[in-house]
């Protein structure tokens with residue numbers, strides 16, 4: 001076509017070959033859908049494909065997953081997305097060849113010109129309101145065509161051309177000034193404020209574009225009376241109709257009741273009551289949006305009854321206060337909000353839902369917006385109890401030096417907010433937020449990038465966590481992504497996907513059966529005193545049987561039966577209290593019964609199984625068994641039965657002894673520890689003692705004391721201890737262990753074997 005031909009005629013009354021560059025984008029795919037329905041031969045290119053491109057291909061789109069000039073050679077018109085650079089080969093070839101090229105908004109404006117256009121504009125709520133408008137007019141029997149910026153389940157698709165109807169409802173995008181391209185019959189102005197300052201110099205520039213659109217609107221202007229800028233621009237127009245909660249509005253809501261997920265309100269036109277409306281999308285801002293729809297639909301002659309009925313059926317757009325998980329204990333919501341005003345409105349809605357706390361995760365969108373609105377962002381999170389900020393989602397922008405999520409976190413903290421933290425690694429945001437969860441929390445993900453994937457991870461894991469909660473009952477505990485550095489004496493290690501504390505044998509058995517049935521890995525941890533957890537944490541359930549039955553110590557004659565959670569030290573002192581000796585060695589081991597059994601721990605020349613007379617355990621199907629000592633196979637620092645089974649309790653045999661003798665041996669043990677072992681954070685002895693020489697002595701003789709990797713260091717007190725000097729990682733610990741092994745082998749020909757149990761994922765992105 002010629003450069004200046006009538007594009008409206010070309011696109012709506014004739015049939016042509018059209019190519020779209022960047023067709024997978026949410027706005028571009030809508031145009032492609034309209035063009036296909038209008039009967040054009042449509043091709044499109046994009047570096048990505050999507051569900052949308054697949055759907056459009058079924059409708060006839062010829063799709064290319066790269067941009068090559070020859071694929072668009074036949075096209076008479078090229079439509080390009082604003083994300084496309086001038087050097088794009090298709091765009092360049094078309095321009096060089098004198099072919100007509102138009103921006104997305106120009107094409108949309110031309111398509112709308114084939115109908116009576118209804119344009120929805122404003123900074124916030126456009127997609128919701130245009131979807132609501134299209135839905136209400138459709139239910140009102142007007143067969144509207146539509147174009148909205150997101151996938152709207154209730155409308156079926158993001159765009160639709162209906163030959164039967166006269167009207168076309170469209171969302172106008174103000175971000176790049178293109179709303180000035182439209183000449184609609186009706187315009188609805190939701191709100192106007194400072195946004196997209198990457199494009200506009202200031203507020204005056206924004207108003208100029210809105211004024212131009214208003215000037216080009218042939219019929220009525222609808223505007224929200226509660227929005228100061230919209231009101232200032234539109235109030236004086238004689239063809240304007242206003243709506244809102246303020247007294248002066250032509251269409252007004254009263255008796256607004258905001259509930260969990262819906263609102264009810266009475267609607268008045270001047271003094272006349274039109275009726276009651278029930279809206280199934282939450283928040284006061286949506287009451288306003290609905291009033292705009294009510295005003296416009298009423299003016300088009302749709303009866304209030306039909307409007308009200310349609311509104312009750314209206315379902316939200318994706319990513320607009322979208323409920324991702326809902327149970328009596330937790331509510332997870334995702335929202336696309338990325339501007340301070342939207343964030344405030346969404347948080348107010350979240351607060352009004354009435355859960356105990358609101359936790360939020362926010363991913364700033366675009367460096368330019370982060371920089372320009374940082375003060376406003378700082379003040380937007382007042383309604384959130386906890387805020388985790390991650391790094392900026394650049395969209396198509398290059399980073400601006402010094403602009404990061406930290407900037408927003410600092411601004412929020414500067415307002416006196418006490419619950420804000422910064423997590424630069426997006427893939428760890430779910431861990432931080434998930435681990436904060438308490439019963440009664442609402443969790444909100446906010447941002448126009450990909451933060452919702454972090455919420456989805458929590459939602460998926462909560463399904464399992466809630467089932468586990470039922471198993472462990474009120475007394476038991478379950479937490480997501482619990483840092484295992486909190487539960488190991490070495491203070492190292494990534495998170496446990498599911499941290500579970502059963503309190504009874506019955507719930508422990510049920511947990512074992514659940515994990516088996518659901519194919520979830522199960523790892524049992526005691527006091528974590530002999531454990532090195534890798535930095536990627538542990539996938540699946542990490543059970544910590546403790547409290548309740550598991551911490552009990554019962555003395556019966558010379559025998560002491562203790563649960564796996566009971567500390568060895570406490571058994572030693574309970575024995576002393578009953579004048580029983582022979583268990584003083586337990587004083588020297590920092591762990592609990594479970595761990596001592598599992599590795600046949602020892603101290604003072606004694607080993608656990610020298611005093612064990614029987615144990616009770618659950619097998620891999622959760623069935624209980626009792627075994628006597630003589631039925632058990634035991635080795636130095638190794639007890640095979642507990643590789644696949646789970647100890648519940650053990651019975652130890654002590655012997656009557658004089659109190660002062662017991663005291664003396666306890667004292668001896670304490671002294672030995674005090675003088676030969678470090679008090680710093682450690683996992684006890686790292687290596688098993690080789691036949692030929694104690695490992696500590698060997699390391700000492702090799703001159704490796706105090707050698708370090710990062711914050712992991714060989715103790716100067718005892719060569720078989722590696723200590724954490726504060727903030728050491730498992731990677732550092734493992735590197736140091738390797739160095740020692742290599743030296744021992746090279747210089748003394750000794751293969752050191754680790755005594756400490758090394759578990760978990762090396763890859764930090766798995767849990």
Ligand code: EPU
Pocket residue numbers: 530588601602603604605672676683684685686687688689694695696697698700717718719720755
């Ligand atoms: N030694 C050195 N330099 C050192 C450390 C030790 O020369 O830096 C010498 C000691 O002087 C001693 C010999 O090496 O002659 C053995 O050392 P120690 O008596 O400290 O005992 P260990 O064999 O290193 C064992 C257990 C410890 C337990 C102590 C005390 C093992 C692997 N370790 O240590 O258990 O606390 O005895 O009874 O069996 C643990 O299992 O985690 C643990 C700390």
